[in-house]
Amino acid sequence: MSTKPIAFKDIINVGDWFVIVLLVIASFSPLMIFHYTYAQSPTDQLVAYVSIDGDVVDEFILSEDTPHQLITYYPKDGQYNIIEVDGTRIRVKEDNSPDQVAVKTGWITRPGQTSICLPHRLMIEIRGKSSEEAPTDIDAY
Template identity: 50%
Template sequence: MFKNLKQQIRPWDYIIIFILLVVSFIPLIIFGYSQKQQMTTATNNAKPTTYAEISVDKKVIKKIKLSRKTQHQLFTLHPHPGEYNIIEVNGTRIRDKEDNTPDQIAVNTGWISKPGQQSICLPHRLIITIKSSNNTNTQDNSLVRP
């Protein structure tokens, strides 16, 4: 069996296998380089600020800075008539504590705190997204009722 296999392999096959092996490491090298660049940029610049962006119908209605100094907040959003979402902020994390949707997906998502994470309440078209930036101190309190 091995004799048949050895007869089928040509000298160029070894060269092609070697080239493919070298090429397979290119994504690892690129990823490592980009990670190093991000770390260098992060250490040279001020530490980026993490904030939560709350949007309804693709319109940003509120931005909340998330840090250790952020006080505990609990507020209610009324995205559309008859709908409500109770949002809770606790320091560096945020969640949809309660809403009146049948599936409760956003409530079951729980706390989110890392950039890129999202909590989505699809029936109310409400999205909470964690983002990172250097200058985000604006807050829009529209749709917030005490």
């Protein structure tokens, strides 16, 4: 009694290959969707919003023409955050929070990115804003 080894082509047929290729293509679809969703058109400008306790206290338009700035915020007594703006990027350069999470986040440059200092309740968020659209006010009740 001799046993013949099973060939790879006998295990996987054409339908299996079709499913494998389809799954590989589908696995890259989130990457393509997010790329096109967050792609920035040339007319968009980047705006960084600095908020403390949920209230926007400052905003910066991020462009090549934006000058280098260091701004210090004092959320509460004994707390400080030094924000650095440099052209198209922004970061928390220094703060006196225990974990330094916002400092370790480093530079943020793209819409949707945030840098958050939880102990001081300070958040920097970058949003894209079309140069043609007017600012909108939203009231929630």
